[in-house]
Amino acid sequence: MADIITVTNLKKTYGDFTAVDSINFTIHQGETFGILGPNGAGKTTTLEMMEGLKGITSGTVILDAKNVSKETREVKNVIGVQLQSSSFFDGLNLKELVETFGALYKQKVEAMELLREVQLDEKAKSSVKELSGGQKQRLSIAVALVNKPKVLFLDEPTTGLDPQARRNLWDLINQIKSRGVTIIITTHYMEEAEVLCDRIAIMDNAKIIALDTPTGLLKLADVGTTIECHTDQVAPIAELQKLTGVTQATAEPHGFSLKTQQPEMTLPALFPFAQQKGISLHDVKVHQATLEDVFLKLTGRKLRE
């Protein structure tokens, strides 16, 4: 697939502080690209430089064959932006808001159609104040779509939403993606990145520390699956270590845990082994590796601390 965005040696400094440190990546046309990282990693700064909202200290961003720092207005014309904490004028109703934003792109918009798309057509006459958190985010996406953008930027769109509203928004994002819009999304929710993104860049301390497909990242980190068992007996660690697929067996306060690359082989081997040894197992838990584990492995820290 063709690349729609190329970021080269992108850097942002504030005095001595480096917010974004010479990052490089490309984004393919039509993909959903995630930037994942803890607060303060530089995600929003990266996004705002790509959107032409923040000055670029050094490096370049080429978006749809336009240089963002030189052809800023042309770039703004082909992108849609949802800011992290953006609100809208309280004095206008939703329909008027969408139309006003359309006018800023010198475009006539079918406001009702756009509101229907984000399931807000019934609220067309309401003001922003009367909307719930999830509805506000959907409005924000509707406003970002007034110019039928080629690239849509979403900065932590689901932060602070309840699980129901979050899933609702994921559906909307996938629906927009299905029309061929390239989407760039920042998040600090692992699950969200796994569900939505074709590729994910993990950012930490102003740098990209990994970039791959979700599956690729899980492999890259080589964390595999963890099987946790509780037992009252002393676990024979040395023998557990020899079970099929086990890479590491560890004694835990009330049992043991096994790391494995092949849980489908290890589990069938574990039960006969336990029976044979007279070990009664309770609370067997299987943990699939998540991006959380990947992050932990890469940085030695948890994503949200």
Added chain:
Amino acid sequence: MTIRTLTLASLKMFVRNKQSLFFTLFMPFIFIGIFGLVGFDKPQTIDVGIVTNAPSTSTKGFLDSLNTISALKIYNGNDADERTALQKGDRAVVLIVPDDLFPDPAAKTAPITKDVTILKNVAYEQQAQTAIVILTQLFDKTTLQIAKAPTLFALNVQDINAKKVRYIDFLLPGIVAMSIMQMAVFSVAFVFTDYKEKGILKRLLATPMKPQDFVISQVITRLLVAVTQSAVLLGFGALVFKSHIDGNPLLILLTIMLGGIMFLGLGFTISGLSKTVDAVPALANLIVFPMLFLSGIFFPTSSMPGWLQSVVVYLPLQPFAKAMRAIIGDGAGFSAIKGDLAWVAGWAIVLVFLAVITFRWEEKRM
């Protein structure tokens, strides 16, 4: 097209915002209403207390004639009550009149000098002196009548119809100037700081809109509001209080525009200095409130101490209100007010410059 759409949108928002409507129209209406009805035009009467016990018929006749003097308000009471009233500040003077002030015409006794004691309230020195002059004149006239002295002078008073300047005529142009200040400062300071704090300005910057288009549309909106509110307030004063409105409408319009731009500059400066909406009222009132009372809106600056007068003439509102009053009240032409307009224009340049250098599209979080 962008400017027109943004102007229409912000006009809609302005009209729907109850707070800005309050400052723009409701508050000036209240000021005009209250001060227009209080009636500072009626000359103040002087409170005079009279103490007698059982006055003779002719004494009583003399005292009754005092009631016909419109400048005096006469109270009758006993010695103790009137002294108390004087001490409380309810009387300017108290007269203690002997019962036989005037001898009965029937008793053909030779006239003797009678003592009338006047208790003067030193707190009301000026009023008390006026009352004493009036009373002295009255006593002298009565003495001359009784003495049957010939009248040597006759005062011939003629009525001349001059232009009557009432308090409402003084007040109204100043209130219009003040309400333009309130509207421009508060609507810009609150609304822009709110937009900035909530990230609305930043969101607008993410569109291909020219940033100056947005600011221009906001300025146009408020200048339109300033003209409309001036027309409404002047119309209200003319209709309800029969206020006298004079002057060249174009010159009034020019003055409103200059004053409007000056105070919009102040509003934008306050918004530039305020990180959050919570900071706005304190800062705005600190600047606006003294001007409200010191710029000759409610009373002429000539009634202030000299040192204060020499300071307040430099406040932005004073020359603006003065120019408005000169045009609307006296029908002054451009040359008569160009000094005041120069001050307004000078302030406008300074404040717009401050607005530009303090303006922020978003508060930096770093």
